[in-house]
Amino acid sequence: MSLFGFSLKPRRPKSAQMAKDRLQILLAHERGKGSTEPDYLPAMQNDILAVIRKYMKIEDNDVDIRMESKDDISSLEINIELPTHKSDAAGAKSGPKSAAR
């Protein structure tokens, strides 16, 4: 009986160890971001919108900004959905993609 009880007992990892493991990964990630954490992205998005609006008519959600960090490369991707009006400047087709690295 006790033998069964012992062998059937679920051997789940101790929760304290899980806490430590999760923190180790998270803190390494968050420290990496440090003070360059992109909390300026919303403000930058507004600035970019304002600049583009000087030349053409676009909606608030026509600009999409993403920042991604993989290993030691960070990429900033700015997608601007341009209006399809023929009369608009730059002869832009919809959705040109620009990526700055």
Add this chain to the structure above:
Amino acid sequence: MTQLKEESARGRVIVITSGKGGVGKTTSAAAISAAIAKRGHKVVVIDFDVGLRNLDMIMGCERRVVFDFINVVQGDARLSQALIKDKRVETLSILPTSQTRDKDALTNEGVEKVLEELRDEFDYIICDSPAGIERGAQMAMYYADEAVVVTNPEVSSVRDSDRVLGLLASKTRRAEKGETPVKSQVLLTRHDQGRIDRGEMMTVEDVLELLAVPLLGIVPESPAVLRASNVGMPVVLDETPSSAAAAYEDAVARLLGEDVPMRIGTDKRPGLLGRFFGRSA
């Protein structure tokens, strides 16, 4: 050289901070202040939690507040009018905060002026920080020489402590002026050896490894803490000895430069009667 001497004779500013709320900042600020003052040093403890005044209750002087920190910062009262002398420890004073909801009540210049004045008069200026990492918390740490980061062995508290340690290393006057960095130490509170033994709580070593800063002390979970706050008494002034009080006394000895071995105390086991009726705090 003479300037250096004068500098060292002036009061040291120590911020008690944590990021996360409810980990024991105010309890620790009260206990640390009282323990330093008991040793004969002149100590003032300041409540930086504007709008949510609580240090006064923990210190048991809530009915003696007339003027507060904000009144002094804004020039509506003199510092001597706002300081409340503790009735139990002669060398201890409390500077309560206001209950105003105005977040901008504290200004950098105002806080600096008050702290400079306090540095002349007191040996230790203990700043009880609000939770969070916003203006109030940043103000409480900005002029600090040392920091005590109160941490529970629990994931959200450790994570927030890590953020706060980052801020202490970058967003303080010492950091901005390129002076010797703020000396940050961790005070581990609500430590529960039983739960550690069962693998339910991170160990002291785990937390230190994660945060990578020195340990100031280990305060065990103790019913004495709630009992002391119920009656408005810093836990170290309670006549009944407790593991928490002993831990704070040890931490303070280390803070003052003494070499005290780290120990994890336990409250006395309940006697026969206590065991019979169950453990109630």
